[in-house]
Amino acid sequence: MKFIADIMGWIEKSPVGEFASQSIYAFAALDMIHIAAISIVVGMIALLDLRLMGVAFTDYAVTAMARQVLPWTWSAFIVAAATGLLMFTGQAVKYSVNFAFLMKLTLMAIAGINVLLFHFIIYRSIAKWDKGAAVPRAGKIAGMISLACWVAVVFYGRFTAYYQFP
Amino acid sequence: MLELSQWVNGLPISLVLRRIGWFVPLLQSLHILSVGIVLSSLMMVELRAWGVAGAATPAAAGRRFLPWMWAALAVATVTGIGLMLGAPRSFRDGAFLAKLYLMGAAAIATLALGVVLRVDGGLKDARVPAARLIGAVAIVLWLGATLAGRGRWIAGMLGG
Numbered sequence: 316m317k318f319i320a321d322i323m324g325w326i327e328k329s330p331v332g333e334f335a336s337q338s339i340y341a342f343a344a345l346d347m348i349h350i351a352a353i354s355i356v357v358g359m360i361a362l363l364d365l366r367l368m369g370v371a372f373t374d375y376a377v378t379a380m381a382r383q384v385l386p387w388t389w390s391a392f393i394v395a396a397a398t399g400l401l402m403f404t405g406q407a408v409k410y411s412v413n414f415a416f417l418m419k420l421t422l423m424a425i426a427g428i429n430v431l432l433f434h435f436i437i438y439r440s441i442a443k444w445d446k447g448a449a450v451p452r453a454g455k456i457a458g459m460i461s462l463a464c465w466v467a468v469v470f471y472g473r474f475t476a477y478y479q480f481p
Numbered sequence: 482m483l484e485l486s487q488w489v490n491g492l493p494i495s496l497v498l499r500r501i502g503w504f505v506p507l508l509q510s511l512h513i514l515s516v517g518i519v520l521s522s523l524m525m526v527e528l529r530a531w532g533v534a535g536a537a538t539p540a541a542a543g544r545r546f547l548p549w550m551w552a553a554l555a556v557a558t559v560t561g562i563g564l565m566l567g568a569p570r571s572f573r574d575g576a577f578l579a580k581l582y583l584m585g586a587a588a589i590a591t592l593a594l595g596v597v598l599r600v601d602g603g604l605k606d607a608r609v610p611a612a613r614l615i616g617a618v619a620i621v622l623w624l625g626a627t628l629a630g631r632g633r634w635i636a637g638m639l640g641g
Contacts, residue, residue, distance in 0.1 A: 343632070346631060351631065353517075357514060357517045359524075361514075361521070362518075384521075387521075466510075469514055473507075473509045473513070
């Protein structure tokens with residue numbers, strides 16, 4: 316763990332880390348863009364998840380919705396990840412041991428595995444349930460897992476700033 | 482605005498909310514999630530108006546997504562008022578005032594978009610130019626309100 320702490324300390328003292336932590340404009344601007352981008356990521360994913368769960372927009376084809384939602388989701392995700400990474404460099408040591416922050420990363424990893432399983436296994440039979448048919452149970456569950464993970468990512472993201480867990 | 486924030490600051494409910502440590506981040510999370518639905522559902526309507534996505538007419542997309550947008554806006558407003566009580570210092574920030582103006586303008590633009598889409602009545606493409614323009618303005622205003630909502634004016638930055 317000493318090794319990780321050393322790396323985090325090095326990140327924090329790098330020019331990028333110093334810029335993120337020392338400039339009064341940098342953190343406020345990064346934070347503002349990060350939250351706006353995250354809200355678009357989660358909002359877009361939630362619309363698709365609600366469709367998969369059969370809660371809303373059931374008269375839209377799943378493929379059509381995915382095609383519209385995903386480019387915006389990924390674009391906003393890149394912005395959120397880039398701003399998030401920059402904010403991380405400013406206080407790398409503290410974040411790397413912050414429980415809420417580690418939970419946020421874990422949940423993002425779970426959401427990532429979930430979407431891979433969905434794409435490579437469940438989505439292969441899409442032709443049968445794209446429109447006008449019930450989404451198979453596995454697809455509904457994947458939608459629920461995704462929605463739950465991303466909602467929790469937002470919560471843990473906020474709690475990261477409020478609680479400095481030991 | 483200073484007097485208002487001082488007055489809210491002294492309200493018993495504000496004191497209670499600030500005592501409960503997890504309440505403000507919880508409200509903020511709900512606020513962020515509902516803002517996400519507002520932006521996303523409006524973009525879904527607008528993508529169709531621009532013909533970027535889907536076979537459905539913009540009017541049909543409006544009927545499907547705008548109710549979600551308004552419901553999410555109601556949640557964002559309620560949680561936003563909760564946050565004003567829980568963290569009243571933000572009133573003194575110029576960015577907060579800018580956010581209120583942007584929200585007002587964005588809500589008017591969104592109402593106008595709803596009207597244009599309804600007049601269209603499903604006639605494919607009949608009023609698409611108007612829907613394109615008004616919808617794009619609405620999205621830019623909502624995005625501005627989102628950024629200003631988290632933004633801090635220089636005075637506010639120094640004050641944390």
